Amino acid sequence: MADDNKKVFDVSLFKRLLQYIKPYKLVFFISLVCVVGLAVFGVLRPLVLQKAIDDHVILKEYEGFLFYIIAMLVLLVLEVTSQLLFIYYASWLGQSVVKDIRIKLYEHVLGFRMKYYDKSSVGVLITRTVTDMERIADIFGQGLFMIFSDLLKMLVVAGGMFYLNWKLSLIAFVTMPIVLFATKIFQRYMKRAFEEVRTEVSNLNSFVQERVTGMKILQLFTREETEYKKFKEINERHKKGWLKTVWYNSVFFPIADLLSSITLGAIIWVGGYMAVFNTTASIGDLTAFIMFVPMLFRPLNQIANKFNTLQMGMVAADRVFKVLDTKSQIDDSGSTIASEFKGNLTFKDVHFSYVDDEEVLKGISLEVNAGETVAIVGATGAGKSTIINLLNRFYDIQKGTICIDNVDIKSLTLKSLRTQIAVVLQDVFLFADTICNNITLKNPDITEAQVQQAAKDIGIHDFIMSLPNGYQYNVKERGVMLSSGQRQLISFLRAYVTNPSILVLDEATSSVDSYSEQLIQDATDKITKGRTSIVIAHRLATVQKADQIIVMDDGHIVEKGTHNELLKKEDGYYRNLYEVQFLKAEAV
Structure with a gap:
């Protein structure tokens, strides 16, 4: 557990991974701009809606109302555009980085001396070159950028809520520590479940690969029934490992949604009371907060899974870089080029x-x-x-x-x-x-x-x-x-x-x-x-x-x-x- 956590936050490993972004600085910058756009445009919509309701709907003032409608539409288009560009460029960046690392890894492996292959598993090298590479791509497409996007959106949303009505904001902020605590517990158990799943996937792949390769021997010695039973046992362990992740998800997300709903209900109740009796909150404030609450809690609910994605990607990167750091090349320091041997x-x-x-x-x-x-x-x-x-x-x-x-x-x-x-x-x-x-x-x-x-x-x-x-x-x-x-x-x-x-x-x-x-x-x-x-x-x-x-x-x-x-x-x-x-x- 401690070792894996160390890998997740290994700054030197992360810096090394970022070195491969240098050829794609422009795409990286565009992705960051889109992340900021998602947060800003998303928060502005409830604020514009609040102004439209309080200044026009409540007062039944049509003049200027069309401006807010157009502004809402423009912000929605900008938010959707930012999301589209973000998803595309973040994934493009991840695949481009992985392409470069995979090429470098394959070139490195081609130069290994035979002694390395004598001691290494072919299946492990294939996993490093294929499966682990996809996990690294997820760091950019689903892990790092998504976590940054969610944290930025939560921060901006919290600021927008506090700016609009600090009293109603306190209601949302009170329940957040509970959600954070639940998220931390969920992350811990999901981490263990994912480790178990990865182990069972590895066992399943190794078993199938070896049996398919040696199928002739199995059939010659009539071992089909025995191997079938072994496969069922491994497959059962694999299923149980995945069911644990399903169980943790089925417990955590309903609890998170329940807390979000309770928070929203409390805001409507208190905000409605404030709007009716002491006018410290307006109908527009209440409507904006109804939009804000899901925007605040939804990223918080998902961040644990995204953190697991980041974690698996960093562990995969560590494995790949260990192969890249392996010094097992034949010394090719010779400078003489043999055009043709006589043959002595x-x-x-x-x-x-x-x-x-x-x-x-x-x-x-x-x-x-x-x-x-x-x-x-x-x-x-x-x-x-x-x-x-x-x-x-x-x-x-x-x-x-x-x-x-x-x-x-x-x-x-x-x-x-x-x-x-x-x-x-x-x-x-x-x-x-x-x-x-x-x-x-x-x-x-x-x-x-x-x-x-x-x-x-x-x-x-x-x-x-x-x-x-x-x-x-x-x-x-x-x-x-x-x-x-x-x-x-x-x-x-x-x-x-x-x-x-x-x-x-x-x-x-x-x-x-x-x-x-x-x-x-x-x-x-x-x-x-x-x-x-x-x-x-x-x-x-x-x-x-x-x-x-x-x-x-x-x-x-x-x-x-x-x-x-x-x-x-x-x-x-x-x-x-x-x-x-x-x-x-x-x-x-």
Whole structure:
């Protein structure tokens, strides 16, 4: 509770949020003017009505009466116009600020190193980028400006009432502390209820997202009924959380309306007595106060909800700024732009760990000459894929150096480094887009004609053209419309069309059928010719033609050599792996 309250009134956080208003100062000023207009024009109408009644209606004086009618109409038009402009520009300002923050946040997240994503929830990042942003927009559209507008209107109304008849004003002012106390109690309970609702919404979203993603597993193991019961329980808690907010609203607002009605009744009774017996109040005063009372109490009744909106927006802003303040970027201080690599790779005493004190690579050193095809083999967890992650600088090493053409990769710009290296991963990710866009990733330098020619070179052009709309076929989310082998072929083509200096195949044939594997092998023989290539594989049949085979175990390089050289080693690690795999194949 205390922590949340601190966040609500965090001046430094609010000042930081206001920095994003600077490009929209004019709109901000217009919104403030409209707020003032709402308060002033709203208060002037009862005062004009009071003059019209006392000076003309009571005296039955027609001359000049039309002026007050026109004045009332003009004030009404100005008030409506102010409200229209205020609602539009305040919301426009909120959405514009959110647009800028969202762009900055997304750009910031794009630069995070992989280690951040290893430890962070995707759902949380999505919530920060989407849901929390809308809460920030509400600060301007429904929170801050509305609270300021209501407070200003209440202040001006109170001043107008006191100016018109201070005795009748005292009646309204007496009941206000009661309403303020009730508002404070309401705010406290509503705050707790909203916290509970937000927690249950988060639980509900996480549960549904995870179950929808893993639907195949649920159905394979017939867990539908169990998960349905869990969902009902979570949904019930979610309903109860919202019902608490409904209950508090159903109690508070009738009480507030009752107090407002009692106040209005007391004013009519006392004001009527004063108008009839001692003339300290006029009929015009009484009529104006009948208009003033709702204008005084209505904002007071609503301010608790608006304060909750402001509070949720500030909490959301705090969460978003925490992500923006996260320092998890790869150091991109390199100034050298690599136009094209020859392809000489050198790892010198490289140490690396994903988790502190748990080294994955334990001082490996290796050299790859330009144009060579090097295969890296070993058991799962030996550190094979880690080498690829380090070469692309998805992670930074703790010790040692990695050089390309005798240049430390840290001295190269990240963009130029990664542009020259193409990677085909085991787990292929395709976007919900066309095959062509998934291959080019919308790179304007790669035309569809180049994509088709590359597909013909590899031998998958006919397969793509057999699909509806060919290269414009939409593969849907994560490429569900294609088989795993077809997705792998698309991924291979994606790497091929970039014409990389260095090609990396990370278990690229592990999930494809024999026909697709043969297609990839044929294409590999073609594009690796004269180009440095690194092939990581479990299946040793795919690496026999490599110029050099590196065998890894537990973060160390235990053997190096060609396929034939390594087979000649008695009790060699590679030989044992090879014999085990081919004995299994023969048994099958």
